[in-house]
Amino acid sequence: MSILIKQGRVIDPANKRDGVFDLLIEKGKIVKIEENITDSAQTVIKAQGKIVSPGLVDMHVHLREPGREDKETVSSGTLAAAKGGVTSVLAMPNTEPAIDSESIVNLLASIIKKDAKVKAYISAAITKGRDGKKITDFKNLKKAGAIAVSDDGCSVDSKTIMLKALEEAKKEDILVICHCEDHSLSKKGVMNKGFFSTKLGLCGISKESEYKMVARDIELAKKTGARIHIAHVSCKESVEIIAKAKAKGIRVSAETAPHYFSLIDESVSGYDTNMKMNPPLRGVADCQAIKKGLADGAIDAIASDHAPHTINEKAIEFDRAAFGVVGLETELAVAITELIDTGMLTWLQLIAKMSLNPSRILNLNQGSLGINSPADVIVISPDKEWVVEEENIISQSKNSSFLGKKLKGLIDYTICQGKIVYQSQ
Amino acid sequence: MEKWTKKDLLGLEELSREEIEHVLSTAESFKEVSTREIKKVPALRGKTVVNLFYEPSTRTRVSFEVAAKRLSADVINVAIETSSVKKGETLTDTGKNIEALKADIIVVRHSSSGAPAMLAESLKANVVNAGDGWHEHPTQALLDMFTLKEKIGRIQGLKVSIVGDIAHSRVARSNIWGLTKLGALVTVCAPKVLIPEGIEQMGVRVTHDIDQALKDADAVNVLRMQFERDESAAFPKQLEYFKTFGITSQRLKKLKKNIIVMHPGPINRGIEISSEVADGENSVILEQVTNGIAVRMAALFLVSNSQQE
Ligand SMILES: [Zn+2]
Numbered sequence: 001m002s003i004l005i006k007q008g009r010v011i012d013p014a015n016k017r018d019g020v021f022d023l024l025i026e027k028g029k030i031v032k033i034e035e036n037i038t039d040s041a042q043t044v045i046k047a048q049g050k051i052v053s054p055g056l057v058d059m060h061v062h063l064r065e066p067g068r069e070d071k072e073t074v075s076s077g078t079l080a081a082a083k084g085g086v087t088s089v090l091a092m093p094n095t096e097p098a099i100d101s102e103s104i105v106n107l108l109a110s111i112i113k114k115d116a117k118v119k120a121y122i123s124a125a126i127t128k129g130r131d132g133k134k135i136t137d138f139k140n141l142k143k144a145g146a147i148a149v150s151d152d153g154c155s156v157d158s159k160t161i162m163l164k165a166l167e168e169a170k171k172e173d174i175l176v177i178c179h180c181e182d183h184s185l186s187k188k189g190v191m192n193k194g195f196f197s198t199k200l201g202l203c204g205i206s207k208e209s210e211y212k213m214v215a216r217d218i219e220l221a222k223k224t225g226a227r228i229h230i231a232h233v234s235c236k237e238s239v240e241i242i243a244k245a246k247a248k249g250i251r252v253s254a255e256t257a258p259h260y261f262s263l264i265d266e267s268v269s270g271y272d273t274n275m276k277m278n279p280p281l282r283g284v285a286d287c288q289a290i291k292k293g294l295a296d297g298a299i300d301a302i303a304s305d306h307a308p309h310t311i312n313e314k315a316i317e318f319d320r321a322a323f324g325v326v327g328l329e330t331e332l333a334v335a336i337t338e339l340i341d342t343g344m345l346t347w348l349q350l351i352a353k354m355s356l357n358p359s360r361i362l363n364l365n366q367g368s369l370g371i372n373s374p375a376d377v378i379v380i381s382p383d384k385e386w387v388v389e390e391e392n393i394i395s396q397s398k399n400s401s402f403l404g405k406k407l408k409g410l411i412d413y414t415i416c417q418g419k420i421v422y423q424s425q
Numbered sequence: 426m427e428k429w430t431k432k433d434l435l436g437l438e439e440l441s442r443e444e445i446e447h448v449l450s451t452a453e454s455f456k457e458v459s460t461r462e463i464k465k466v467p468a469l470r471g472k473t474v475v476n477l478f479y480e481p482s483t484r485t486r487v488s489f490e491v492a493a494k495r496l497s498a499d500v501i502n503v504a505i506e507t508s509s510v511k512k513g514e515t516l517t518d519t520g521k522n523i524e525a526l527k528a529d530i531i532v533v534r535h536s537s538s539g540a541p542a543m544l545a546e547s548l549k550a551n552v553v554n555a556g557d558g559w560h561e562h563p564t565q566a567l568l569d570m571f572t573l574k575e576k577i578g579r580i581q582g583l584k585v586s587i588v589g590d591i592a593h594s595r596v597a598r599s600n601i602w603g604l605t606k607l608g609a610l611v612t613v614c615a616p617k618v619l620i621p622e623g624i625e626q627m628g629v630r631v632t633h634d635i636d637q638a639l640k641d642a643d644a645v646n647v648l649r650m651q652f653e654r655d656e657s658a659a660f661p662k663q664l665e666y667f668k669t670f671g672i673t674s675q676r677l678k679k680l681k682k683n684i685i686v687m688h689p690g691p692i693n694r695g696i697e698i699s700s701e702v703a704d705g706e707n708s709v710i711l712e713q714v715t716n717g718i719a720v721r722m723a724a725l726f727l728v729s730n731s732q733q734e
């Protein structure tokens with residue numbers, strides 16, 4: 001199988017390339033990038049006016065399998081990923097049961113092998129049953145194939161246990177992904193604490209509940225030398241704390257999700273449960289701080305925190321509805337609309353945040369269009385506008401924050417391991 | 426006001442000044458009905474009103490029931506225990522089932538903020554919010570304003586203080602929206618932990634000093650304190666609260682003026698208000714109950730006769 005992509009604007013942050021080139025893929029690898037390739041290929045893609053970049057690496061995805069196949073499966077989730085230009089996902093471990101033993105890692109790995117349409121990697125839990133009490137067996141989880149650990153959904157409440165986990169992670173050289181939330185502060189909150197929670201009469205989640213935990217986990221990372229990654233940064237203070245830690249040389253990286261740089265807490269007005277996620281949408285200043293953090297490097301990566309939920313869990317009272325929104329199919333378009341169109345990021349910067357950087361954080365050999373790299377490549381129509389509609393979402397769940405919104409940028413082709421896994425109509 | 430266009434009454438935030446005034450003047454004309462020997466008009470004859478209550482509230486439910494009956498509507502009361510919500514059918518399904526019984530108006534009380542809006546969106550029936558979470562309790566605020574207007578003759582320029590647990594009060598929020606729209610100057614007064622973030626942006630002044638709140642006020646609306654609700658240590662203790670924020674005759678005497686004392690009920694004697702004040706000459710608490718019927722008659726009548734644009 002060979003694919004020749006002609007005359008696209010190639011964006012490849014790993015090789016600092018931004019220009020019009022031809023790109024040739026053979027046997028799952030990139031074999032040539034030149035101004036004019038005359039070799040014949042089985043498939044030729046005309047890419048004038050389009051962007052050609054490495055496939056996206058989304059390091060925060062809830063595939064829901066095993067246990068909640070009513071929300072999403074490896075099959076449906078990775079299909080949605082392909083549609084969104086994502087060629088690698090990291091599956092989060094808050095499944096039922098949680099990914100907390102070798103046998104469950106093996107089970108998920110076998111499902112991935114059978115069903116995944118793109119590359120799917122596994123994050124295991126930090127503690128057994130994600131209950132924050134007993135640390136899992138990092139060494140053997142890693143051996144079984146887990147590439148990170150996380151109790152995503154909550155923090156490890158106990159500082160002592162988190163310290164022990166980071167010591168162990170340092171020893172086993174495995175990345176710890178931190179969902180930062182002090183539950184004694186966030187309590188029964190359902191949206192950002194502020195004027196809008198007051199107006200709507202909803203229980204608020206303070207920013208403090210996030211950034212205090214960010215600070216704690218960074219302190220523990222400094223103490224232990226473990227590698228930590230802060231998931232879904234939503235507020236200004238967290239960005240500042242992370243920037244300071246990086247300046248001090250602490251081994252911390254961070255991601256944010258598209259909704260945090262495109263939406264604010266005001267969007268909850270009307271009690272739209274598709275605006276309910278954890279951490280919650282914050283205020284205007286936070287939204288700006290996230291964008292700035294992306295531009296100045298405090299935030300390394302953009303990840304969707306794709307969190308599918310069935311309609312039964314969303315079409316209910318706001319305070320009872322599930323936290324989380326889907327994002328695989330919209331993340332690139334939201335980023336183009338909010339970050340490229342506004343001039344906040346260059347294409348090289350954006351593609352780095354969505355492929356090269358997460359790939360490096362996870363120690364994956366991806367996010368590059370260098371010769372001999374795995375042929376994970378996407379072709380994007382950067383100016384094409386489209387409206388997000390329920391009917392167009394191929395994820396099993398439709399709980400998108402962007403329903404009805406007009407976005408810019410559409411995926412034409414997603415190539416994973418040299419195979420076209422998605423092609424727009 | 427040309428005509429009433431709102432299918433539902435969900436809150437005062439979404440009503441214009443003219444609409445609020447229209448409800449109040451409609452209530453005025455209905456108030457007289459309750460003084461007749463035969464306390465009935467045929468305005469809603471043949472209509473069915475369902476009181477769908479997810480929270481126990483005898484007072485509000487009875488008030489709506491009396492209001493509907495004085496308009497000659499048929500009334501059905503449905504009480505659903507909040508504890509059964511988790512297992513039971515969804516709010517929307519319940520609403521659709523009630524609508525299938527050919528209910529015309531659904532009066533809903535719910536512990537979740539936004540529940541009436543959700544119901545209204547999915548139903549053709551008119552929905553009247555009888556209190557949702559900490560969000561709004563529009564008919565309570567309307568009857569408070571009706572009472573003020575009746576007593577003082579205007580709302581414009583009045584200084585009204587709302588005292589108590591502002592953070593968890595739908596009565597406070599609806600009063601703030603309504604009163605500020607009608608030109609009153611609203612002060613909220615409570616211990617710090619009971620003042621929700623950003624409340625100033627709703628157009629009110631905030632104080633933690635009860636004497637300050639009373640000094641300027643033409644009227645004070647005293648909220649019911651629910652100490653059983655909050656288990657956190659930050660919540661003030663009962664006795665301490667009464668000492669610092671309770672409305673007592675000593676406090677009122679110092680003012681050397683007539684201040685109107687309101688309370689949405691049920692009152693906690695000796696907690697947020699002394700018996701002396703509750704039963705005293707400043708108190709309009711029982712008149713509020715009477716006026717509640719007129720205001721709810723107006724609300725039911727207007728939504729039922731709404732003409733959507
Ligand atoms: Zn999380």
Ligand SMILES: [Zn+2]
Pocket residue numbers: 060062092152153305307
């Ligand atoms: Zn997550």
